[in-house]
Every structure is written in C-alpha cells, then in structure tokens.
Amino acid sequence: MSGSTMRAFVLTGPGEGSVQEVPVPVAAPGEVVVDVERVGVCGTDVELFTGELAYLHTGHSSYPLRPGHEWCGRVTQVGDGVDAAWLGRRVMGDTMLGDQECRPCRRGRQHVCEHRQEVGIRGDRPGALAEQLAVPAWSLHELPDPVDEVLGALVEPGGNAWRAAHAAEVEAGDRALVIGPGTIGLLTAMFLRAAGAEVHLLGVTEASLGFARELGFAGAWRRATLPDLPFDSVVDASTAAGSPALALDLVEPGGRLVCIGIAGTPSAVDTRTLLLKDVTAVGVLSGSPGLEPTIAAYASSAVDPRPLVAATVGLHRVAAVLAGERPEGAGPGPKVHVDPRLG
Incomplete structure (x- = not known):
C-alpha cells in the first residue's frame, strides 16, 4: 500500500482478473476501514470468476468487481458516528448488508433483505481481496484472542x-x-x-x-x-x-x-x-445468524477447522486459484486462504 492507492484483486470479466492499484477506502459515516489479514477463497468467488454466478445474469452483480467475503482483519479507521473503541480491534464481518429499513431487516433477518448488498458479491460492495476493506460498523464481530487469523477467516463459512x-x-x-x-x-x-x-x-x-x-x-x-x-x-x-x-x-x-x-x-x-x-x-442461505455461536465454538475449541485450509497465498496467486490451480505444497484440505500482505 502506497499513499492513496492499495493493491486489490479485481475481476474484469469471465476468466479475467488481476492485481490492480485502486484507491484506498475511506470510512464513510457509520463505517470502518479494516486492514485485511486473511481471506478465504469460496465457491461463490469461483462462479464470479467463471461468469456462472446467477447474480451476474440478474443484474445484482457486474464487472468490474472485487471479490472476497470470508475475511478477518484489524480496524484502523472509523467514520463519523462510530465508536472509536473499535480502533485496533480484531474483527470479521457479516457478508449480508441489509438496508436496515425493510421488514426483514427490522426483524433481524438482513440476510434476506431484497435490497441487500453482499460484500464482494452483490450490489457494488467491494470485497476483501485487497489490503484494506470498508464495511458498516454494525456488521462487525469482534474476535477473541483464541480465534487466530486462520479461524477468523473461517467464521463466515462456519456460520x-x-x-x-x-x-x-x-x-x-x-x-x-x-x-x-x-x-x-x-x-x-x-x-x-x-x-x-x-x-x-x-x-x-x-x-x-x-x-x-x-x-x-x-x-x-x-x-x-x-x-x-x-x-x-x-x-x-x-x-x-x-x-x-x-x-x-x-x-x-x-x-x-x-x-x-x-x-x-x-x-x-x-x-x-x-x-x-x-x-x-x-x-439455509447465509451464515449471518450463526456468526456469534461459530466464534464461540472456535474460541472454546469445540470445533477446530484449521485442517481444512490447504494453503495460504498472496494476491498474485488468486487468479490461478480461481482457475482451479492447486498451490504448490498444498495440504489435503479443500480451502485456500489469501494473505493480502504477502508479495
């Protein structure tokens, strides 16, 4: 990251993606900026890469877009109206960002909001395959010390x-x-x-x-x-x-x-x-209602999914992983993680 730009993986069309220099995010009112530490590559990301995801055909998603919705990191900036106590906290965030106004949202079901954004997937909300990410503060979940980076990026699928x-x-x-x-x-x-x-x-x-x-x-x-x-x-x-x-x-x-x-x-x-x-x-559509119990299960070691992660790569390897390439030296697990801080 240098000055006003940062590195991010950007999809520009079916089968087309690369690491680009993009503007660093700024925390809008009610939002935070997170330094991303770990991101999981998901089947949804693969469908975005191949062009098969239904959202691309319904207009809910369009290129160019930045994928990545299984993430964890540390809060480094808060916007207006956000408690400064969030600064420095290790967090993960809900993928489903409802409008906070409709009936499902008012009933705690923002994951089925008709007008929702989905981080890295739907509604022009940039994802976490980047050095930094901006998300609403209300979507954050703090990670206790026993939940390390590997576990933190497994909370969303775990939910x-x-x-x-x-x-x-x-x-x-x-x-x-x-x-x-x-x-x-x-x-x-x-x-x-x-x-x-x-x-x-x-x-x-x-x-x-x-x-x-x-x-x-x-x-x-x-x-x-x-x-x-x-x-x-x-x-x-x-x-x-x-x-x-x-x-x-x-x-x-x-x-x-x-x-x-x-x-x-x-x-x-x-x-x-x-x-x-x-x-x-x-x-079951989303992990949103299950994020807190998942964090608790990981923190207590009642469930330990670390063996599922076969390899951790940098942003420069994302396109190959999305295309189905197995990282050299990968273990037998089905999940690949990305650390945006790697070269």
Whole structure:
C-alpha cells in the first residue's frame, strides 16, 4: 500500500482478473476501514470468476468487481458516528448488508433483505481481496484472542455450517448424514459431531472421503458403499441437482432435511414423499445468524477447522486459484486462504 492507492484483486470479466492499484477506502459515516489479514477463497468467488454466478445474469452483480467475503482483519479507521473503541480491534464481518429499513431487516433477518448488498458479491460492495476493506460498523464481530487469523477467516463459512447443523436439530445419540464433503459439508459435520451426533458423510471422490476420515469421520462413503442405516437428519451440502431428492429418500420418517448446497440447475423434490414421510425441510442461505455461536465454538475449541485450509497465498496467486490451480505444497484440505500482505 502506497499513499492513496492499495493493491486489490479485481475481476474484469469471465476468466479475467488481476492485481490492480485502486484507491484506498475511506470510512464513510457509520463505517470502518479494516486492514485485511486473511481471506478465504469460496465457491461463490469461483462462479464470479467463471461468469456462472446467477447474480451476474440478474443484474445484482457486474464487472468490474472485487471479490472476497470470508475475511478477518484489524480496524484502523472509523467514520463519523462510530465508536472509536473499535480502533485496533480484531474483527470479521457479516457478508449480508441489509438496508436496515425493510421488514426483514427490522426483524433481524438482513440476510434476506431484497435490497441487500453482499460484500464482494452483490450490489457494488467491494470485497476483501485487497489490503484494506470498508464495511458498516454494525456488521462487525469482534474476535477473541483464541480465534487466530486462520479461524477468523473461517467464521463466515462456519456460520453457514452452524446454521445447517442447528437446523438439523440433532441430539446426543442421533445419526446424521452430510452429503458433500467440501468446506461447508465438513464444517457442518464438525458442528453436528460437537452436538453429540454420530456423523456420516457421503461423497464422490476417494480423496475427499479420505480427508474426511483423517478428520475423524470414519463413516465416509460413496453411494455404492453407504450402509443401510437410519438417518435422523440429512444435510445436503453438495452442488448436485439430484442430491435433495436423494437426501429425502435417505432421511428417516419424521426426520429433518437441510439444504445448504445449491446446484446450477433446478432440483426436483417429490413433495408427496416429503409429506408422507412427515419430513421437515429447511433451506439455509447465509451464515449471518450463526456468526456469534461459530466464534464461540472456535474460541472454546469445540470445533477446530484449521485442517481444512490447504494453503495460504498472496494476491498474485488468486487468479490461478480461481482457475482451479492447486498451490504448490498444498495440504489435503479443500480451502485456500489469501494473505493480502504477502508479495
């Protein structure tokens, strides 16, 4: 960062992105500026890079844009009306920025506000793949000392997973199945395990299932090897269009089906089966309501997702990561982090 500009990764079109010098952010009234310390690369960022994200076709997002919504950092500037006590605090922030005026926002559901911005995704709100980031002060969550940079940048995806696990309503001794052993699926499995459930995972590749077993999930299966067991809850964390129907088939009568994965094409679910099995189905969009309990779980070590991070790279490697390149020396985990302070 030099004077009035800073380095940021900017997408300019499908498959086109580079590190650019952009103006440093200034804290508007009610906002803060954060020095970014760590950012997670997410599947949403990949879809922005490829041009496949639905928002690009509905007009909610457009190029050029700066991605990055799984972040943590330290507050270095506050705008008018913001308590100066925020200065120097380690924080992460909510991705979903509602207008604070509509009925959902007034009811604490800013993540479904029709007019929301999404940091690094929607509504021209620049993301965190940069040296600095400006966000509303009300969106901040302070990080306690036990939540380091790695964990801090895993709070946002963790909030999604916490909500999925919470929606499953498992009790000690219940059996749960998670379809899709990616970042969200593995995080969900960790929260389900912390709640006392016997957790199984269903996946496609032996590499992802083997990694799940390394995390202590012995019940990691392919479809052909999945044992005939009763599952009190099934969480679909995959992107396969047929997974919700499969989840409904696998869940026990009277059980719960949670959908947090999203496919690129519509998924068909037979509501007759849903009704006749008396299954409760829940959709999860955002981690917003789950950020505080996720921070608490990380701080207490009830859940430790650090092994999910395979590598940490600088901004200059972001385009390659978005294009699917695996960083040299990367571990087996599904997540790549970015440290904007690296060269």
